[in-house]
Amino acid sequence: xxxxxxxxxxxxxxxxxxxxxxxxxxxxxxxxxxxxxxxxxxxxxxxxxxxxxxxxxxxxxxxxxxxxxxxxxxxxxxxxxxxxxxxxxxxxxxxxxxxxxxxxxxxxxxxxxxxxxxxxxxxxxxxxxxxxxxxxxxxxxxxxxxxxxxxxxxxxxxxxxxxxxxxxxxxxxxxxxxxxxxxxxxxxxxxxxxxxxxxxxxxxxxxxxxxxxxxxxxxxxxxxxxxxxxxxxxxxxxxxxxxxxxxxxxxxxxxxxxxxxxxxxxxxxxxxxxxxxxxxxxxxxxxxxxxxxxxxxxxxxxxxxxxxxxxxxxxxxxxxxxxxxxxxxxxxxxxxxxxxxxxxxxxxxxxxxxxxxxxxxxxxxxxxxxxxxxxxxxxxxxxxxxxxxxxxxxxxxxxxxxxxxxxxxxxxxxxxxxxxxxxxxxxxxxxxxxxxxxxxxxxxxxxxxxxxxxxxxxxxxxxxxxxxxxxxxxxx
Numbered sequence: 385x386x387x388x389x390x391x392x393x394x395x396x397x398x399x400x401x402x403x404x405x406x407x408x409x410x411x412x413x414x415x416x417x418x419x420x421x422x423x424x425x426x427x428x429x430x431x432x433x434x435x436x437x438x439x440x441x442x443x444x445x446x447x448x449x450x451x452x453x454x455x456x457x458x459x460x461x462x463x464x465x466x467x468x469x470x471x472x473x474x475x476x477x478x479x480x481x482x483x484x485x486x487x488x489x490x491x492x493x494x495x496x497x498x499x500x501x502x503x504x505x506x507x508x509x510x511x512x513x514x515x516x517x518x519x520x521x522x523x524x525x526x527x528x529x530x531x532x533x534x535x536x537x538x539x540x541x542x543x544x545x546x547x548x549x550x551x552x553x554x555x556x557x558x559x560x561x562x563x564x565x566x567x568x569x570x571x572x573x574x575x576x577x578x579x580x581x582x583x584x585x586x587x588x589x590x591x592x593x594x595x596x597x598x599x600x601x602x603x604x605x606x607x608x609x610x611x612x613x614x615x616x617x618x619x620x621x622x623x624x625x626x627x628x629x630x631x632x633x634x635x636x637x638x639x640x641x642x643x644x645x646x647x648x649x650x651x652x653x654x655x656x657x658x659x660x661x662x663x664x665x666x667x668x669x670x671x672x673x674x675x676x677x678x679x680x681x682x683x684x685x686x687x688x689x690x691x692x693x694x695x696x697x698x699x700x701x702x703x704x705x706x707x708x709x710x711x712x713x714x715x716x717x718x719x720x721x722x723x724x725x726x727x728x729x730x731x732x733x734x735x736x737x738x739x740x741x742x743x744x745x746x747x748x749x750x751x752x753x754x755x756x757x758x759x760x761x762x763x764x765x766x767x768x769x770x771x772x773x774x775x776x777x778x779x780x781x782x783x784x785x786x787x788x789x790x791x792x793x794x795x796x797x798x799x800x801x802x803x804x805x806x807x808x809x810x811x812x813x814x815x816x817x818x819x820x821x822x823x824x825x826x827x828x829x830x831x832x833x834x835x836x837x838x839x840x841x842x843x844x845x846x847x848x849x850x851x852x853x854x855x856x857x858x859x860x
Contacts, residue, residue: 464539471535497522685817692827724757738848
């Protein structure tokens with residue numbers, strides 16, 4: 385069964401890792417304890433054997449010491465159970481001259497005897513008649529370069545085994561208890577650490593497409609969950625803006641489409657109420673065709689913006705000479721400028737070439753120049769220029785029109801947005817021209833910037849990658 389709760393999974397993994405860690409540490413501690421006890425026993429046996437061998441070499445006929453317990457206590461720190469101290473001759477027979485006898489008779493193994501005759505001491509663990517084995521050290525007594533006796537020192541391992549068993553019992557009782565307590569603590573900590581996630585979940589459930597104003601609570605601690613809440617809040621802010629723009633876009637598009645459709649429907653209904661002359665029908669059809677062209681232009685602009693938003697705006701990239709295209713569009717727009725008594729002229733025009741879609745870029749220039757002429761009063765001036773600096777070209781469209789405020793400059797490229805004075809003018813357009821121009825510029829790797837002063841005019845600058853070729857500048 386899969387555990388779905390993150391807190392439960394964290395606790396499970398924490399308990400598992402802690403259990404493995406405790407088992408590892410317990411095993412290591414048990415191994416160190418066993419090694420330490422074994423080392424202490426062997427060191428004590430070595431000390432007792434050394435003293436006994438010295439006494440046996442000095443006083444062979446009266447082998448001492450008599451108080452074996454005291455000797456072990458000196459080296460071991462306590463009096464062991466059933467200590468054994470025996471002296472053998474080189475044939476492996478016990479020394480009958482030794483006063484007293486050990487409490488436990490331990491056999492002399494052939495290996496220990498063989499090693500002793502070669503002058504080598506031997507440590508062994510041998511079984512006895514009791515319940516616990518003995519640790520035994522057999523050491524040769526050397527005098528004059530030859531082995532004269534063997535000293536055997538032994539001690540029961542009962543205390544060692546009991547100490548190890550007691551350690552295992554303590555670990556067996558303490559480790560599970562510690563594991564349970566640590567697991568409970570881990571569960572509490574996990575729940576406490578993940579409590580902000582539950583709050584974020586509850587807050588997120590209240591947020592929907594109709595209500596995007598809600599935000600997740602930020603603790604201000606700067607931890608991972610706080611950064612997650614901040615990131616989600618930023619995302620919700622962008623979604624809120626996107627939904628608001630989409631709703632506004634839909635409302636504006638419906639409004640812009642409704643006006644020509646209403647006009648079209650009204651004119652047709654009026655024409656059908658009574659018989660009309662051919663000239664009157666022709667007038668209605670011409671007016672209807674104008675409204676249809678207006679609808680078609682609006683729909684075409686919306687489709688272009690939609691493709692640009694999805695990044696699928698199709699561009700027929702070919703070399704385009706900007707100076708030629710700028711003059712071509714300028715000449716096309718000169719008649720419109722003359723009709724509105726606006727002076728259209730050229731500033732500095734430097735040669736530059738781009739890899740772009742000629743028709744799309746022509747539409748960009750038409751939109752910008754059309755706006756400049758449309759919102760420049762009679763007697764004003766529109767100036768077209770082209771500068772090439774390094775690897776970027778800058779196309780400038782300057783006018784002496786009404787100008788834009790700072791707030792209008794920040795919103796002028798939004799769809800369906802029109803400045804206050806533009807909205808007051810008849811036939812001011814749908815407010816898509818600058819949005820379309822900006823999308824085309826971005827698709828070509830460029831951008832459009834605006835500088836404007838209210839009452840003095842505006843300058844729109846299209847900046848994009850280009851190849852500059854030295855040539856004599858031309859003005860007209």
